[in-house]
Amino acid sequence: MGKKFVLGASLAAALTLAAGLACAAAPATQGAGGDKPNLTEGSRTAYTLPPVTVYGVADQPPAIPVLTRFGTQYNAVTEEQIKLQGSLDFYDALRNVPGVMFQKKNVIGGQTSHSFYMRGRGASHPGPDLHILFDDAPRSGVLYGQALADGVPVYALGGMEVYKSPQPSRFGSGYGMVNFIPKYMAEEGYEFRVGFEGGSFGTFAENVGLGAKKDNVDIYAAQSWISTVGHEEHTAAHQASYYANLGFTFNDNWNLRLLANKVEAKTQSPTQPYDDGRYWQNIESFDTNTSFATLTLNNDYGAAKGYLKGYYNDTLFTLRGEENGAARSRQTNVLYGLRGRETLNLWQGSEIVLGCDLDVSDLHNHQKNNVTGKDRSWDFPTQTLVSPYLAVSQTFGADDGFHITPSAGIRYYASDLFQDYASPQAGLVVGYDKTNLSFSYARGVNYPSPVVLQGFLEDKDLPGWLDTKDIKPEVVDHYEISLSHVQPDRFSLSATYFHDDGRDRLRAYMFGNLSPASYADFFTSSTAEYKIDGLELAxxxxxxxxxxxFAGATWLWATAKGDDGVTRHKMPYMPSFALQAGFKWRFLDDFLLSGDYQHLQGVYAGTTARTSRPNAPASNFSALADNDRLPDINVVNLRLDYFFSYDDLHLEEGRVFVAVNNLLNCQYGYAMEKQGTDHKLYYMPGTSFMAGFELKF
Structure with a gap:
C-alpha cells in the first residue's frame, strides 16, 4: 500500500471518528464511492449505493434481497423501477418489496397514525418501530411515530434501500428502516428534464429537473407538483416539492455535498357512511410542511471510505378537525444531529465499520378544541441519543471459489432521557462462487419518543419523583438464515427464514392519575411479548x-401475548401470505411493456395501542375479530413505454407512456373505520388510467 496511502487513510478515519464520537451512522452516502452499480439506469442523476460488500448483483428487481458480508439482507428499489411502477408517493414505491405493506385511503398521500409495515411490525401507536431516513438522516413524524409520506417527494429519489430487520451496523433505533437515496449529478455534462402525467380522478403530476457537472462542481435542482381530486368525496391531496443538491470536489479523496428540500402537502380525510345514514369523520385534513437539509463531507482513500454528515429537519404536521368539534393539533418535529462513518479495508478480506450517530429531537404539540375553545400544549423534553457502533468482518477464500465470512458488531445507545442499552450483532456467510448460505443474529432496540410522557406534560414540567432513566427501550432478538444463488443476467433464487422474539413492550402514559406508586415499572411491560416467524422466497x-x-412470496406466523395473559395468533397489518410478481419486456427496440401483481391475504386492520392507565396497564395486542379482516387484495398493474430521441434538439431520451392500474378492478382497501359494531372499509380506486411523457435533454 505504501506509507503515503496508510497515512491518508488513517487521517480520514481519525477526522471522521473525532466528529463521530459526537455523531454518525449508516453506510456511506453520496459520492463516497463503492463497488455497486448505479440505482438509476441510464441517467446522469444517479446514485451509487453505499460500499457494503455484496455477494451477487445489486441492481436487481426490488423483490430480490441483496446479501451483505455481515450475513444480513436488504432490498433495493431503483429510480427506473419507481417510474415503471408509476409511483406518486413513497408508499406505492415499496409495493414490490416482499414483507412490506402500507395503509392509506387516498390515491396519493398519507394521514396520521401508523401506515407503513414490515413483517408484521409498525401497527403500534404511538411507536417509532420503523426508521425513515432521507440521505441517511431521520425524516419522519417522530412525535407519534408517523411515517409522514407526504413529506417525501418521489421525483427527488435516485432509489431506495429497505432493511426489514435490525442491523446495528447499518442503522440505530427501530426494528426496520427505509433510506431514500437522493438524486445528484454523477457524470460530467448538463441535463434538463421535464415530465408530465395525468389520468383518472383528476390526478396529475409535473416535474422539472436541471443539472450540471463541470470539473469539481455539480448541482441538481428539481421542482415537482402532484395533485388529485380523489376517487371518493373528500379525498383530494397535493404535494409541492423544491429540491437542490450541490457538490464540490476538493481532490481525488475529499468532496462536500449540500442537500436541501422543502415540501408542502395536504391530504383530505374521506368521510365514511354508516348503516344509519351518519357520516363519521374525526379529522378533515392533514397538512405536512417540512424543511430538510444535510451537509456531508465524504472521503475515499480506496481502503478507507466514509463521511461526516450534519442534518436538520423541521416538520410541522397539522391535523385539522375544523368542522366536527374535533381538536386541531399542530405537531412540531425538529430533528438535528451529526452522523459519521468510516469503512476500512486494511488487509485482504477485511472490513471494519465504525461510526457514531448523534441525534437530537425537539418536539411540541399544541391542541385547540373547536367547540370549547380550550388550548392544550405539551413541550416535550429534548432528547439526545448518542450511539457509537463497531462491526468487523473477515473473508477467507475467494469470491469465485469457496469463501467464508464471519462477522460481529455492537452498537451502544446513550440517552440523556431514557435508559442506556447495547445492541449486538453476529453473522456468518459460507459459500462457493455465487451460492451462499448465511446466518445472522441482531438485537433490535426501539427507543420511545418523549410522547410516552405526554400525560405528565400538559402546561407543566415533569414531576420530580419521575426518573425517566428508569424507562427501558423495547427490544427484539432477530435470527435469520438464508440460502441464495445468483447467476448475473440469467436468474437468481433466495430463501430466507427468520424468527423475531420481542419483549419489554413499551407503554405510553397519555392520561390517568398522577401518583408515584402507580408508576413503578409502568412504562415497560414485563409480561407482553410476541414472536414472529417468517419465510420469504424470491x-x-x-x-x-x-x-x-421476478416474484417474491412471504408467509408470516405470529404469537402475541399482552398484559391480559391472552395469547393471540393475529397481529394488525401482518399478512398471513403475500405475493409480489412482475415483468419487464423490451420489444421492437423502442417499446417496453412492464407489469406487476400484488396479492395479500389474511390482513387484519387495527392498531396495537400502547396508551393505557397506570391502574389498568394495557400493553395488549389487538383482539382482532373476523370482521376486522380485510378482503384479499389482488391488484394487477400494466404500463407501456415508448422511447425515442432527437439529436437536432439534443433530446437524449424521451419517453411517452400509458398505464392502467388495478386492471382487474379488484374491490380492496387497507383501512377500516369502526363505530360500534359497524366496520366499514375505505375502498381504494378501481381500474384507473394514467398517461404522460418525460424528456431528457
Whole structure:
C-alpha cells in the first residue's frame, strides 16, 4: 500500500471518528464511492449505493434481497423501477418489496397514525418501530411515530434501500428502516428534464429537473407538483416539492455535498357512511410542511471510505378537525444531529465499520378544541441519543471459489432521557462462487419518543419523583438464515427464514392519575411479548435478453401475548401470505411493456395501542375479530413505454407512456373505520388510467 496511502487513510478515519464520537451512522452516502452499480439506469442523476460488500448483483428487481458480508439482507428499489411502477408517493414505491405493506385511503398521500409495515411490525401507536431516513438522516413524524409520506417527494429519489430487520451496523433505533437515496449529478455534462402525467380522478403530476457537472462542481435542482381530486368525496391531496443538491470536489479523496428540500402537502380525510345514514369523520385534513437539509463531507482513500454528515429537519404536521368539534393539533418535529462513518479495508478480506450517530429531537404539540375553545400544549423534553457502533468482518477464500465470512458488531445507545442499552450483532456467510448460505443474529432496540410522557406534560414540567432513566427501550432478538444463488443476467433464487422474539413492550402514559406508586415499572411491560416467524422466497429469471421476470412470496406466523395473559395468533397489518410478481419486456427496440401483481391475504386492520392507565396497564395486542379482516387484495398493474430521441434538439431520451392500474378492478382497501359494531372499509380506486411523457435533454 505504501506509507503515503496508510497515512491518508488513517487521517480520514481519525477526522471522521473525532466528529463521530459526537455523531454518525449508516453506510456511506453520496459520492463516497463503492463497488455497486448505479440505482438509476441510464441517467446522469444517479446514485451509487453505499460500499457494503455484496455477494451477487445489486441492481436487481426490488423483490430480490441483496446479501451483505455481515450475513444480513436488504432490498433495493431503483429510480427506473419507481417510474415503471408509476409511483406518486413513497408508499406505492415499496409495493414490490416482499414483507412490506402500507395503509392509506387516498390515491396519493398519507394521514396520521401508523401506515407503513414490515413483517408484521409498525401497527403500534404511538411507536417509532420503523426508521425513515432521507440521505441517511431521520425524516419522519417522530412525535407519534408517523411515517409522514407526504413529506417525501418521489421525483427527488435516485432509489431506495429497505432493511426489514435490525442491523446495528447499518442503522440505530427501530426494528426496520427505509433510506431514500437522493438524486445528484454523477457524470460530467448538463441535463434538463421535464415530465408530465395525468389520468383518472383528476390526478396529475409535473416535474422539472436541471443539472450540471463541470470539473469539481455539480448541482441538481428539481421542482415537482402532484395533485388529485380523489376517487371518493373528500379525498383530494397535493404535494409541492423544491429540491437542490450541490457538490464540490476538493481532490481525488475529499468532496462536500449540500442537500436541501422543502415540501408542502395536504391530504383530505374521506368521510365514511354508516348503516344509519351518519357520516363519521374525526379529522378533515392533514397538512405536512417540512424543511430538510444535510451537509456531508465524504472521503475515499480506496481502503478507507466514509463521511461526516450534519442534518436538520423541521416538520410541522397539522391535523385539522375544523368542522366536527374535533381538536386541531399542530405537531412540531425538529430533528438535528451529526452522523459519521468510516469503512476500512486494511488487509485482504477485511472490513471494519465504525461510526457514531448523534441525534437530537425537539418536539411540541399544541391542541385547540373547536367547540370549547380550550388550548392544550405539551413541550416535550429534548432528547439526545448518542450511539457509537463497531462491526468487523473477515473473508477467507475467494469470491469465485469457496469463501467464508464471519462477522460481529455492537452498537451502544446513550440517552440523556431514557435508559442506556447495547445492541449486538453476529453473522456468518459460507459459500462457493455465487451460492451462499448465511446466518445472522441482531438485537433490535426501539427507543420511545418523549410522547410516552405526554400525560405528565400538559402546561407543566415533569414531576420530580419521575426518573425517566428508569424507562427501558423495547427490544427484539432477530435470527435469520438464508440460502441464495445468483447467476448475473440469467436468474437468481433466495430463501430466507427468520424468527423475531420481542419483549419489554413499551407503554405510553397519555392520561390517568398522577401518583408515584402507580408508576413503578409502568412504562415497560414485563409480561407482553410476541414472536414472529417468517419465510420469504424470491427469484428472478431472464429467459430472453430483453425479458425479465421476478416474484417474491412471504408467509408470516405470529404469537402475541399482552398484559391480559391472552395469547393471540393475529397481529394488525401482518399478512398471513403475500405475493409480489412482475415483468419487464423490451420489444421492437423502442417499446417496453412492464407489469406487476400484488396479492395479500389474511390482513387484519387495527392498531396495537400502547396508551393505557397506570391502574389498568394495557400493553395488549389487538383482539382482532373476523370482521376486522380485510378482503384479499389482488391488484394487477400494466404500463407501456415508448422511447425515442432527437439529436437536432439534443433530446437524449424521451419517453411517452400509458398505464392502467388495478386492471382487474379488484374491490380492496387497507383501512377500516369502526363505530360500534359497524366496520366499514375505505375502498381504494378501481381500474384507473394514467398517461404522460418525460424528456431528457
Amino acid at each position: 427469484g428472478s429469471l431472464t429467459p430472453l435478453e430483453d425479458l425479465e421476470l
